[in-house]
Amino acid sequence: MDIRNLDAQTALNELVRHGYRHAGEYGIMMNARMQANGFFRQGQPYRAVDGRVVVVQQGKMTLEIDLEEYRLQEGDIAVMMPDALVMATDIGADSVASAVIFRRLPSQAAQAESFVLSGDDVAYSRVKQYLAMIFEQFNRNTVFTDIIVHFFDALILDMLSLHTEVIASRDDGFMHRFIHLLSQDGRVKHPIDFYAERLCVSPNHLSTLVRSESGMTVLQWIDRALVREAKVLLHHTQMPIAEVADTLGFSTPSSFIHFFKQQTGTTPLRYRKQLLR
Numbered sequence: 001m002d003i004r005n006l007d008a009q010t011a012l013n014e015l016v017r018h019g020y021r022h023a024g025e026y027g028i029m030m031n032a033r034m035q036a037n038g039f040f041r042q043g044q045p046y047r048a049v050d051g052r053v054v055v056v057q058q059g060k061m062t063l064e065i066d067l068e069e070y071r072l073q074e075g076d077i078a079v080m081m082p083d084a085l086v087m088a089t090d091i092g093a094d095s096v097a098s099a100v101i102f103r104r105l106p107s108q109a110a111q112a113e114s115f116v117l118s119g120d121d122v123a124y125s126r127v128k129q130y131l132a133m134i135f136e137q138f139n140r141n142t143v144f145t146d147i148i149v150h151f152f153d154a155l156i157l158d159m160l161s162l163h164t165e166v167i168a169s170r171d172d173g174f175m176h177r178f179i180h181l182l183s184q185d186g187r188v189k190h191p192i193d194f195y196a197e198r199l200c201v202s203p204n205h206l207s208t209l210v211r212s213e214s215g216m217t218v219l220q221w222i223d224r225a226l227v228r229e230a231k232v233l234l235h236h237t238q239m240p241i242a243e244v245a246d247t248l249g250f251s252t253p254s255s256f257i258h259f260f261k262q263q264t265g266t267t268p269l270r271y272r273k274q275l276l277r
Contacts, residue, residue, distance in 0.1 A: 021138035023145050025050075025103035026152055028134050034061060034095045044235055044275070045087035045228040050101045053155065054078045055127055059095030063088055066183035067225060068176075070116045075124045077117040079159050081105070084114045085183055085228055098131055106153040108160075113180060115163045123162045130155040174199070175213040178206070179221070186225025189249035192218050227263045230256075234272045241268050 020029045027050075045064070054063075060073045064087040065080055072078060080086060082103060105112070117123040134151045137143065181198055195218065196206040210218045226248060233244045245256030260268050 021135070022101075023138065023143045023148055026145075026148050027101040028099070028131065028138055029101075030098045030131065030135055031057065031096055032098065034059075034091045034097055035093055042088050042091060045085060045231050046236060047232055048080055048084045048086050049082065050103050051082040051084070051105065051156075052078075052080050052099050052101045053127065053159065054080070054097050054099045055124070055131065057096045057098060059092040060090075061088065061092055061095050061097075062090040065114050065116070067179050067186075067221075067228070070118075072116070072118070075119065075121070077120070077123055077127055077159065078114075079116070079156075079163070080114045081112055085232070087228065100131065100134060100152065100155065102152050102156070104149075106157055109156050112160055117159065117163060120162065123159065126158060126162075127155065130158070173213070174209050178210060182221055182225050186222060187229045187248070189226060190222070192222070195222075223259075223263060227260070230260055230268065231271070234268055235275050244268065 019032060020027055022028075054072075054077070056072045056074055056076045056078075058074055060071065062069060062071050063078060064070075064085075065078065066085050069089065070076075070078065082105070130151060134148060134155070137148050137151065178195065178199060181195060185194070185198075192203050192206065196203040199206060201209070207218050210216065210221065214221070216224075229248060230244060233239055233247060237244075239247065241257065242253040245253045248256065250256035250259065257267055260266075260271070264271065266274070
């Protein structure tokens with residue numbers, strides 16, 4: 001099912017059929033088989049309008065979140081902030097997860113990045129307690145949205161505090177800062193100098209560090225980010241190809257078409273048509 005072709009109410013009805021409960025800007029889905037609900041097109045990136053906390057309860061899945069790849073298994077927790085660039089690259093047939101969905105962050109978390117808590121038994125135990133309390137609130141005869149908001153705020157802040165404890169004793173490293181910058185600014189075609197200046201290093205030093213830490217060149221990373229953004233726009237909007245090219249910072253539609261075909265093996269128009277089959 002291609003959610004892009006559904007009106008909002010039909011999409012919501014389909015989610016509800018798979019156990020989704022919602023109130024205002026908040027929602028929860030418990031024990032969902034990730035392949036069964038039909039809303040995850042593997043290999044297709046999207047910008048998550050909503051934030052979400054995904055708790056893997058069974059099986060394995062691989063998610064790319066803001067250009068970083070995470071291999072998740074039972075007990076892992078992915079916290080994706082609103083506007084995160086997300087792509088499922090592999091979802092196991094037996095994978096089961098619960099998720100909460102939100103559009104508003106508590107003020108203390110306004111600048112937070114997406115992150116993953118992996119192999120953290122304390123976090124897994126605590127998030128399951130939050131999920132149970134939130135789900136109970138959604139199933140009451142009268143849903144008290146104020147209570148749900150407080151539970152959501154507490155959940156987000158608690159997961160952030162646990163994440164902060166994990167990273168407090170280590171340096172996230174230059175590569176993480178580069179990828180995070182790219183996930184935010186890679187929506188438009190920028191030269192290497194742009195990223196070097198933002199990271200306060202020379203272009204040559206940036207190139208050396210990135211290749212050393214990732215095995216890829218800076219240009220390859222920039223192209224990767226642009227391809228993800230192009231696929232998002234081609235799938236989730238009705239923009240003409242020329243407008244997509246302009247939005248991504250290409251000087252002409254033909255230069256964008258050449259770039260996209262070089263990177264993906266197909267043209268933007270063919271890619272869009274394939275999604276509609």
